[in-house]
Amino acid sequence: MKIPAASSAPVNPVVTLRSVDKVFDTGVVALEGLTVDIRPGEFVSLLGPSGCGKSTALRLIAGLTEPTSGQIEWPERTKTAGHVVGFVFQEPTLMPWATVRANVNLPLKLQGATSTARPRVEAALAQVGLTTFAESYPRELSGGMKMRASIARALVTEPRLLLMDEPFAALDEITRFRLNNDLLALWQSLGKTVVFVTHSVFESVYLSQRVLVMTPRPGRILRELSIDAPYPRDERFRTSATYVEYCRQVSETLSRALAEEG
Amino acid sequence: MSVGSTKPEMRGHEDRALRAVLPVIVLALALVLWQAVVWLAQIPAYLLPGPLLVLSTLVSDWTLLSASLLVTLSTTVEGFLLATLGGVGLAILFNQSRLIEYSLYPFAVILQVTPIVAIAPLLLIYLPQQAAVLACAWIVAFFPILANTTLGLNSVDRNLADLFRLYGATRRQMLWELKLPAALPHMLAGLRIGGGLSLIGAVVAEIVAGSAGAGSGLAYRIIESGYRLNIPRLFAALILLSLSGIAIFFALSLVSHLLLRRWHESAIMSEP
Numbered sequence: 001m002k003i004p005a006a007s008s009a010p011v012n013p014v015v016t017l018r019s020v021d022k023v024f025d026t027g028v029v030a031l032e033g034l035t036v037d038i039r040p041g042e043f044v045s046l047l048g049p050s051g052c053g054k055s056t057a058l059r060l061i062a063g064l065t066e067p068t069s070g071q072i073e074w075p076e077r078t079k080t081a082g083h084v085v086g087f088v089f090q091e092p093t094l095m096p097w098a099t100v101r102a103n104v105n106l107p108l109k110l111q112g113a114t115s116t117a118r119p120r121v122e123a124a125l126a127q128v129g130l131t132t133f134a135e136s137y138p139r140e141l142s143g144g145m146k147m148r149a150s151i152a153r154a155l156v157t158e159p160r161l162l163l164m165d166e167p168f169a170a171l172d173e174i175t176r177f178r179l180n181n182d183l184l185a186l187w188q189s190l191g192k193t194v195v196f197v198t199h200s201v202f203e204s205v206y207l208s209q210r211v212l213v214m215t216p217r218p219g220r221i222l223r224e225l226s227i228d229a230p231y232p233r234d235e236r237f238r239t240s241a242t243y244v245e246y247c248r249q250v251s252e253t254l255s256r257a258l259a260e261e262g
Numbered sequence: 263m264s265v266g267s268t269k270p271e272m273r274g275h276e277d278r279a280l281r282a283v284l285p286v287i288v289l290a291l292a293l294v295l296w297q298a299v300v301w302l303a304q305i306p307a308y309l310l311p312g313p314l315l316v317l318s319t320l321v322s323d324w325t326l327l328s329a330s331l332l333v334t335l336s337t338t339v340e341g342f343l344l345a346t347l348g349g350v351g352l353a354i355l356f357n358q359s360r361l362i363e364y365s366l367y368p369f370a371v372i373l374q375v376t377p378i379v380a381i382a383p384l385l386l387i388y389l390p391q392q393a394a395v396l397a398c399a400w401i402v403a404f405f406p407i408l409a410n411t412t413l414g415l416n417s418v419d420r421n422l423a424d425l426f427r428l429y430g431a432t433r434r435q436m437l438w439e440l441k442l443p444a445a446l447p448h449m450l451a452g453l454r455i456g457g458g459l460s461l462i463g464a465v466v467a468e469i470v471a472g473s474a475g476a477g478s479g480l481a482y483r484i485i486e487s488g489y490r491l492n493i494p495r496l497f498a499a500l501i502l503l504s505l506s507g508i509a510i511f512f513a514l515s516l517v518s519h520l521l522l523r524r525w526h527e528s529a530i531m532s533e534p
Contacts, residue, residue: 064424087428093421096525097443110429110439137525181415 012075013037014161015061016194020070022056022219029218030056034070036212036221037162038195043187045196045204045211047250049258053219054197062087086154088164092146094138094153101125106150111157124152127186130255144175144182151183155190162187164196168203168253180206181234188231201254205246206238215248215257222257225250266338311494319494320501327483327495331502334464334479338506341399342460346453348400357415357441358433364510374405378463381469393468400417402463403456410452414445436522447526450518457510465503480506 015038022031031053038044038061043083046054049050059065060072074084094103105121123133128148138146147167154162168176187194198204204211209227227246229237237243293313299305300312307315320327352370356363378398385394418441426440468481479498487496522528 059424062428064428085428087425089421089425091421093419093425095422095440095443097446098525106425107429108441110431110435139525139527207512 003210011040013039013072014076016071016073016075017032017057017060018071020057020060020067020072022053022065023068026062031067032218032220034219034221038193040160040193041191042210043184043194043196043208045198045208046214047198047201047211047254048202048214049216050220050256051219052214052216052257054214055165056219058087058165058195058197059199061085061161061262062163077121084160085163086157086159088147088154088162088167090166090169091219092138092143092150094146094149096138099135099137099140100130100149100152103138103149104156107151107157120156120158124156127155128152128182129189135140136142142175143171144179147179148182151186155186155192160193162192162194164194166199169199176203177238183207184231184233201247205243205250208235213252213253213257223253293315308491308493309495315494316497316501320498323495323498326380327480327498327502330478330480330483330499331506334461334468334481334503335506337395337399337468337479338461338510341396341464342403342457342510344396344400345403345407345456345460349404349456350411350449352404353408353415353445354409354437354442356412358437370405370408373401375437378402379470382467385467388470393472395464395471398467399460399463402466403460406455406459407449407452410455411445411449414448415441417448418444447522447528450514450521454511454514454518457514458507461503461507461510 017034017036020031020034021029022034023029034053034057048054056065060067064087094100095106096120098106101121104124110119122131122134125134128151130145130148130152133141133145133149138149141149150167154164168179171179180203183194186192196204196207205227208227211227213222213225214220215222225246229242229246297312297314300310311319343349352366356367378401381401382394384399385397388394389397422440422444423436426436429441464479465481468479469485471482480503481497484496484503487499
């Protein structure tokens with residue numbers, strides 16, 4: 001599968017996947033020949049049906065699993081993955097026995113930070129608007145607030161790269177739209193690089209600069225689409241003709257991806 | 263609190279009051295009936311003493327019975343504490359090393375499925391009596407603690423474990439910050455079962471040891487009273503055993519509730 005060449009930017013990519021294959025112990029080929037550059041500061045979505053390996057791609061970047069073959073390169077990295085990568089799971093994945101503040105503090109605690117941690121935790125809580133809920137336990141929060149806490153935890157180590165694995169899939173539409181907007185605002189103000197996995201065409205178009213459409217069995221990138229709409233994007237963009245046109249394009253590509261599966 | 267929500271809340275209060283009051287009423291009725299039957303049928307005390315006689319025996323024999331109660335309770339508590347140490351410790355060891363788990367787990371099961379009454383005579387041959395009684399309490403109580411803690415340690419949220427790995431958590435941090443807190447509800451369930459069982463283990467061992475000599479626990483008093491047809495004292499000792507079991511259960515339930523009330527689903531139902 002041919003991947004359009006990355007625009008000749010002078011800066012190094014944050015991470016590059018080069019002909020990455022991933023075969024599970026069961027013999028299932030999760031990914032085949034995955035080649036992609038993640039450029040600094042961009043918002044890129046991996047879009048595809050379930051089983052297309054998009055979550056596996058994210059776990060490979062996070063270092064939670066090793067590629068069967070191929071390389072994952074970090075041109076600018078010197079430290080371990082935990083310092084440069086934040087991960088948001090599909091579920092909030094909070095420790096139910098700990099307060100929101102303790103949950104957000106966890107990455108710093110695991111890395112051995114102590115005295116410097118407090119202001120960073122408070123900053124991360126403020127960024128997602130959870131300051132007043134710092135002492136609450138996860139079960140006392142709504143689904144959307146739990147996800148905010150999960151995002152705050154991913155941000156607390158100030159990572160360059162934020163990996164998000166269908167984070168809003170389980171939320172109702174109203175909450176999802178609000179978190180989409182908040183995520184875009186955070187992305188713009190913090191200048192992070194975001195790799196966002198989703199199976200929603202509408203969500204991928206609304207959020208991303210680039211959408212990588214993937215096909216299942218084996219997981220490959222079928223096509224890359226650029227969403228050339230200016231930020232900040234808001235509800236006006238969500239109802240604009242441009243948005244609808246992009247959704248149509250992406251949707252067609254996705255249909256082709258599914259047809260190829262047979 | 264809105265007006266709409268007061269009604270179910272009232273019902274909740276009523277429900278709890280009924281739960282507390284109804285058993286007490288049933289108990290009182292049963293005691294009255296028991297006493298009446300004993301009086302009217304003029305049943306002799308060596309066959310069936312009335313509750314009043316049992317109560318007065320409890321008071322008059324208190325010196326003897328309280329000493330026995332103390333013996334049984336201390337065996338139970340010691341056995342329970344050792345079972346907690348052994349059960350939780352072994353569960354952690356199993357969790358850290360698969361080889362150790364595969365090697366030892368079957369024997370823990372064998373120890374559990376072999377009836378304790380059948381093991382007790384052997385233990386009494388090989389160990390001093392006090393140690394044998396303690397060993398019985400330990401054997402019976404430790405398995406549910408081991409099994410439940412193992413279950414808890416193995417039911418850690420996979421994503422949460424991934425998150426810990428992502429941030430380079432050490433084995434120690436994995437254990438203390440993730441696995442043990444996640445296992446706590448299961449572990450406490452195991453402790454609640456183990457608490458009651460260690461009392462049973464202590465009683466079984468005392469009964470088996472009974473004829474052998476110097477034991478003076480409550481179960482020994484029950485056997486001795488039976489031989490002597492001192493049935494009122496037998497009932498009094500039985501009541502003390504029963505109350506001990508109830509006290510152990512409530513104490514462990516309270517500990518469990520206090521530890522889990524802020525975060526675990528099981529503790530939410532009992533909140534006001």
